Amino acid sequence: MGIIEGNAVLFTQGGPTAVINASWVGVARGLMNTPEITGIYGSIHGIDGILNENFVDLRAQNPETLEAITRTPATALLSTRHKPSDEDNKSMLNVFKKYNIRYVFSAGGNDTSEALDIINDAAKVENYEIRMFHLAKTVDNDLMENDHTPGYASAARYVANAFRGVDMDNRCFGGIYLGVCMGRHAGFLTAASALGRTGPDSGPHLVYVPERSFNIDQFCNDVEKIYTKLGRCVIAVSEGVEDDSGVPILQCLSSGKLEADSHGNVQLSGTGALADALIDRLKMYMKEKGVVEKLRARGDTLGYIQRSFPDQSPVDREETLGLGLFAAEQALSGNKDGSVAIQRVSDDPYKITYKLVPLKSVAGKTRHLPDNHINEAGNNVTDAFIKWGKPLIGELIQFGLLDQSKAVPKIS
Amino acid sequence: MGIIEGNAVLFTQGGPTAVINASWVGVARGLMNTPEITGIYGSIHGIDGILNENFVDLRAQNPETLEAITRTPATALLSTRHKPSDEDNKSMLNVFKKYNIRYVFSAGGNDTSEALDIINDAAKVENYEIRMFHLAKTVDNDLMENDHTPGYASAARYVANAFRGVDMDNRCFGGIYLGVCMGRHAGFLTAASALGRTGPDSGPHLVYVPERSFNIDQFCNDVEKIYTKLGRCVIAVSEGVEDDSGVPILQCLSSGKLEADSHGNVQLSGTGALADALIDRLKMYMKEKGVVEKLRARGDTLGYIQRSFPDQSPVDREETLGLGLFAAEQALSGNKDGSVAIQRVSDDPYKITYKLVPLKSVAGKTRHLPDNHINEAGNNVTDAFIKWGKPLIGELIQFGLLDQSKAVPKIS
Numbered sequence: 001m002g003i004i005e006g007n008a009v010l011f012t013q014g015g016p017t018a019v020i021n022a023s024w025v026g027v028a029r030g031l032m033n034t035p036e037i038t039g040i041y042g043s044i045h046g047i048d049g050i051l052n053e054n055f056v057d058l059r060a061q062n063p064e065t066l067e068a069i070t071r072t073p074a075t076a077l078l079s080t081r082h083k084p085s086d087e088d089n090k091s092m093l094n095v096f097k098k099y100n101i102r103y104v105f106s107a108g109g110n111d112t113s114e115a116l117d118i119i120n121d122a123a124k125v126e127n128y129e130i131r132m133f134h135l136a137k138t139v140d141n142d143l144m145e146n147d148h149t150p151g152y153a154s155a156a157r158y159v160a161n162a163f164r165g166v167d168m169d170n171r172c173f174g175g176i177y178l179g180v181c182m183g184r185h186a187g188f189l190t191a192a193s194a195l196g197r198t199g200p201d202s203g204p205h206l207v208y209v210p211e212r213s214f215n216i217d218q219f220c221n222d223v224e225k226i227y228t229k230l231g232r233c234v235i236a237v238s239e240g241v242e243d244d245s246g247v248p249i250l251q252c253l254s255s256g257k258l259e260a261d262s263h264g265n266v267q268l269s270g271t272g273a274l275a276d277a278l279i280d281r282l283k284m285y286m287k288e289k290g291v292v293e294k295l296r297a298r299g300d301t302l303g304y305i306q307r308s309f310p311d312q313s314p315v316d317r318e319e320t321l322g323l324g325l326f327a328a329e330q331a332l333s334g335n336k337d338g339s340v341a342i343q344r345v346s347d348d349p350y351k352i353t354y355k356l357v358p359l360k361s362v363a364g365k366t367r368h369l370p371d372n373h374i375n376e377a378g379n380n381v382t383d384a385f386i387k388w389g390k391p392l393i394g395e396l397i398q399f400g401l402l403d404q405s406k407a408v409p410k411i412s
Numbered sequence: 413m414g415i416i417e418g419n420a421v422l423f424t425q426g427g428p429t430a431v432i433n434a435s436w437v438g439v440a441r442g443l444m445n446t447p448e449i450t451g452i453y454g455s456i457h458g459i460d461g462i463l464n465e466n467f468v469d470l471r472a473q474n475p476e477t478l479e480a481i482t483r484t485p486a487t488a489l490l491s492t493r494h495k496p497s498d499e500d501n502k503s504m505l506n507v508f509k510k511y512n513i514r515y516v517f518s519a520g521g522n523d524t525s526e527a528l529d530i531i532n533d534a535a536k537v538e539n540y541e542i543r544m545f546h547l548a549k550t551v552d553n554d555l556m557e558n559d560h561t562p563g564y565a566s567a568a569r570y571v572a573n574a575f576r577g578v579d580m581d582n583r584c585f586g587g588i589y590l591g592v593c594m595g596r597h598a599g600f601l602t603a604a605s606a607l608g609r610t611g612p613d614s615g616p617h618l619v620y621v622p623e624r625s626f627n628i629d630q631f632c633n634d635v636e637k638i639y640t641k642l643g644r645c646v647i648a649v650s651e652g653v654e655d656d657s658g659v660p661i662l663q664c665l666s667s668g669k670l671e672a673d674s675h676g677n678v679q680l681s682g683t684g685a686l687a688d689a690l691i692d693r694l695k696m697y698m699k700e701k702g703v704v705e706k707l708r709a710r711g712d713t714l715g716y717i718q719r720s721f722p723d724q725s726p727v728d729r730e731e732t733l734g735l736g737l738f739a740a741e742q743a744l745s746g747n748k749d750g751s752v753a754i755q756r757v758s759d760d761p762y763k764i765t766y767k768l769v770p771l772k773s774v775a776g777k778t779r780h781l782p783d784n785h786i787n788e789a790g791n792n793v794t795d796a797f798i799k800w801g802k803p804l805i806g807e808l809i810q811f812g813l814l815d816q817s818k819a820v821p822k823i824s
Contacts, residue, residue: 016584018577041820055820068812074580076814081585098823165430165720168486172428173493177716271691272684272713279683301684303712304589308577310809311723397722400480402488408453408467411510 003036003332004129006102010058011043011050013108014081015139016074017151018158018312019320023107023135024077025070026324028058034332037103046080046108047115050092053099070321073308075107084115093122096130103331105324107135107150110143113339114363120337133327134339134359139307142186144365145357147344150323151307153316153392155182156192158309159236160393162302164196167203167234168399174231175296176223176282177203180275182306184240187211187369189306191381193236195389198399203234205380211369212378213244216252219278220285222379228291239274239301253277275299313394319352326354350391415448415744416541418514422470423455423462425520426493427551428486429563430570430724431732435519435547436489437482438736440470446744449515458492458520459527462504465511482733485720487519496527505531509540515743517736519547519562522555525751526775532749545739546751546771551719554598556777557769559756562735563719565728565804567594568604570721571648572805574714576608579615579646580811586643587708588635588694589615592687594718596652599623599781601718603793605648607801610811615646617792623781624790626653626661631690632697634791640703651686651713665689687711725806731764738766762803 008031010024024042031037040058043049056077058066069076084092096104096119104119106112113134120132136143139155159181170177181190187209194207205226208214214237226233241249250273279299286295319342327340338356345351373385420443422436436454443449452470455461468489470478481488496504508516508531516531518524525546532544548555551567571593582589593602599621606619617638620626626649638645653661662685691711698707731754739752750768757763785797 012584016581039820042814044816053822056814056816057818057820060818061815065812065815068810069814070812071809072580072811072813073577074584076812079584099820161722162717165485165722166716168484169428169716169720172424172486172491271688271711273688276683276685298716299683300713300715300717302717304578304581304710305574305712305714308581310573310577310811397483398480399484399722400477400482400488401484402454402468402481403473403477404456404468406469406472408451408469408511410465 002334003034004102005036005038006100007039007041008037008103008105009041009043009050009055009101010077010105011046012075012077012079013046013106013112014079015307016079017137017139017307018073018154018309019151019316020075020107020137021072022070022317022320023137023150023324024105025066026321027105027135027328028066030325030328031103031332032059042077045078046082047084047088047092048080048082050095051088053095070317071312073310083111089115089118089122093119093126093128097128102129103131105133105135105327107137109138110362110364110366113359117359117363120359129335131331131335132337132359133331134362135323135327136339136341136362139189140183140186141188142366142368144362144367145339145341146367147342147352148392149342150316150320152188153313154311155189155306156195156389157313157393158306158311159189159192159302160196161396163193163204163234163236164198164202164396164399170203170232170234173296176227176233176235176279176298178235178237178275178278178297178299180237180239180299180301182302183210183238185210185366185368187238190236190238191369191373191385192389192393194381194386195393196396199401201230204236205230205233206235207380208237208241209369209374210238210240210242211374214241214249215243216249216281220282223282224286224289224291237274237278250274250277253281272299272301275301313392315392315394323354330356347387347391414746415446416514417448417450418512419451419453420449420515420517421453421455421462421467421513422489422517423458424487424489424491425458425518425524426491427719428491429549429551429719430485430566430721431563431728432487432519432549433484434482434729434732435549435562435736436517437478438733439517439547439740440478442737442740443744444471454489457490458494459496459500459504460492460494462507463500465507482729483724485722495523501527501530501534505534505538505540508542514541515543517545517547517739519549521550522774522776522778525771529771529775532771541747543743543747544749544771545743546774547735547739548751548753548774551601552595552598553600554778554780556774556779557751557753558779559754559764560804561754562728562732564600565725566723567601567718568607568801569725569805570718570723571601571604571714572608573808575605575616575646575648576610576614576808576811582615582644582646585708588639588645588647588691588710590647590649590687590690590709590711592649592651592711592713594714595622595650597622597778597780599650602648602650603781603785603797604801604805606793606798607805608808611813613642616648617642617645618647619792620649620653621781621786622650622652622654623786625656627655628661628664628693632694635694636698636701636703649686649690662686662689665693684711684713687713725804727804727806735766742768759799759803
């Protein structure tokens with residue numbers, strides 16, 4: 001039951017991250033020196049590459065190029081959002097048999113884990129030994145069994161840096177800054193906006209996540225309170241916020257021209273509509289309430305740059321390479337399958353471990369921000385979240401603020 | 413005509429940059445050890461701090477805090493968009509006299525240079541010796557007499573990094589990515605999107621700047637050509653693009669709900685409208701032309717993060733600290749006034765020099781991308797631009813791409 005001779009295939013599926021390459025390069029390095037692994041194949045464009053038998057020889061790649069690839073955002077194996085049908089799963093198993101593929105490693109979301117599980121079950125029925133590994137991957141951080149997922153920390157680092165920068169910018173003039181972050185059902189990435197706060201009056205002052213229903217009036221009221229106190233307010237909002245009956249806020253506020261993807265999900269990324277609509281609403285509210293006639297208010301949508309900005313969290317990078325190596329070791333150690341999860345051993349010192357969990361345990365489920373990471377009012381994160389998130393994103397540049405108490409005496 | 417005893421005031425005006433603090437801290441350091449400079453004052457919120465006599469003692473600040481401030485984006489002196497009236501200019505001169513302020517240093521755009529020039533002329537009439545210095549500052553890079561302005565290179569570094577990241581992301585699935593960059597009249601920052609290209613098929617494949625009129629049909633046609641060839645297209649567009657009769661494209665495409673700032677300029681930043689409208693138009697075009705029924709197309713607006721992201725170009729940082737020091741030296745060397753410009757001595761090795769130019773020479777004028785930086789079709793930058801821009805942004809991470817020619821032979 002040790003090593004079975006055959007080929008390995010590595011592929012990536014779904015939305016990429018800034019470290020997804022590190023996960024499959026980690027696997028490739030872990031298999032490289034095992035002669036029983038006759039070929040290490042990279043499937044191009046995820047499962048489409050398997051279905052089309054479009055494989056690249058990863059052993060033939062220049063090691064320096066592979067090293068550079070680990071530092072390159074998005075996936076050099078390219079990707080697809082093709083959700084495999086029953087027919088596709090059958091076809092893939094046939095390709096695996098045809099190419100004597102005995103090891104499968106896929107970096108993907110919970111959809112991918114589900115597909116691997118289905119193929120695995122079918123292979124068992126046919127008595128074809130195959131070792132299926134799912135490598136966690138998502139900036140949304142919404143996979144079950146994981147303390148955090150590879151890719152999250154780098155995206156979180158970007159979001160934290162973006163917000164600490166715009167918070168400084170917002171101080172200059174006052175007014176409102178609202179940034180919409182990725183996160184359809186899980187608020188981890190939006191919450192990361194708070195990880196770069198520098199002082200007690202630092203933004204974001206309000207953080208709205210999809211785990212809590214979003215009430216537009218309450219939102220306006222929250223902003224008014226901060227604005228009245230500080231003359232400014234920085235706000236982070238998840239793209240996926242919904243009202244208490246589950247209707248996306250974008251839908252509540254917009255004309256309803258919304259696009260669905262091939263999984264039937266409404267398009268929330270790649271449009272500035274939610275930020276613009278919330279800003280319009282805030283301006284109207286502040287005017288009607290007589291707070292300020294013409295509110296200086298700006299909304300940005302952080303968009304795709306969140307997952308592809310070339311500034312990996314060093315923690316994310318090391319953990320992801322390690323996760324790939326761990327998957328390779330597991331695959332070589334026996335007839336195993338599973339999803340490699342990152343679990344936290346301790347907060348201080350920060351320490352993690354890898355654990356192989358059943359494919360089924362992450363398939364088709366969504367992990368949410370724990371309750372104790374969200375404040376009671378549902379408009380901010382808690383210290384517990386900050387404590388959890390800080391070790392993930394690496395060092396940030398230390399900011400300085402002027403000591404305004406050292407004032408020059410006025411001449412009367 | 414050497415040093416005149418009195419106080420110095422430093423202030424920042426208009427939109428901040430990632431290095432604007434380095435410019436005034438550079439000045440403060442340059443004045444710190446000169447006993448004739450009795451006080452070094454920071455005016456809070458630009459000219460508003462002068463009008464309200466709201467000054468902070470910069471000599472009393474902790475040097476470590478000042479060092480941290482040089483690395484902090486936006487301005488720790490805070491800012492204003494208040495454009496001084498004739499009355500304000502008179503009031504400011506009175507404040508300068510009241511506080512025995514003999515040295516004025518302002519980091520601002522060309523509006524600021526104009527105001528300093530007016531006050532300077534008025535001071536001369538009254539025989540009040542005052543030395544007025546304008547420190548170039550703008551991410552737009554649109555100041556006359558400057559090879560480039562402090563702040564541009566850091567914003568350019570961010571834009572280059574953002575585009576090289578999203579270009580990798582765009583490869584994964586194909587389709588269209590469009591990013592709208594800051595730049596109302598000058599295309600320097602949008603052009604910087606091309607500075608991180610990694611290979612011959614790297615995006616951005618199309619770059620539209622305000623220096624050339626923007627034709628919507630031609631744009632769709634340009635995109636179609638690239639998309640048909642590569643299955644993807646990454647596009648950078650300046651927020652300020654206009655049609656051939658000078659109407660902003662956002663206005664051509666949108667319902668016309670546009671907001672003007674206190675200078676009468678239409679609001680182009682802080683809204684995702686242009687990106688969304690261009691993406692909608694592209695989808696419609698590609699469908700009508702039968703190229704693709706449902707185009708995968710995403711638009712992001714890079715927004716305020718462009719000028720505040722905490723990742724300074726090391727070149728920008730050093731040059732900006734140096735520019736502040738140079739201004740201080742000039743001020744201490746005689747009864748001078750002027751704007752400190754960065755001029756390029758040579759491309760290879762990259763070398764610059766500081767030059768004191770008349771305030772009037774930068775006041776109220778806009779510098780544009782030179783003709784030889786834009787290609788003939790008006791839809792891309794040239795090698796001349798890349799050669800000019802590369803030395804400014806510092807080292808970027810080296811990316812790697814898989815060698816797909818090393819394919820696994822298909823089994824028939």
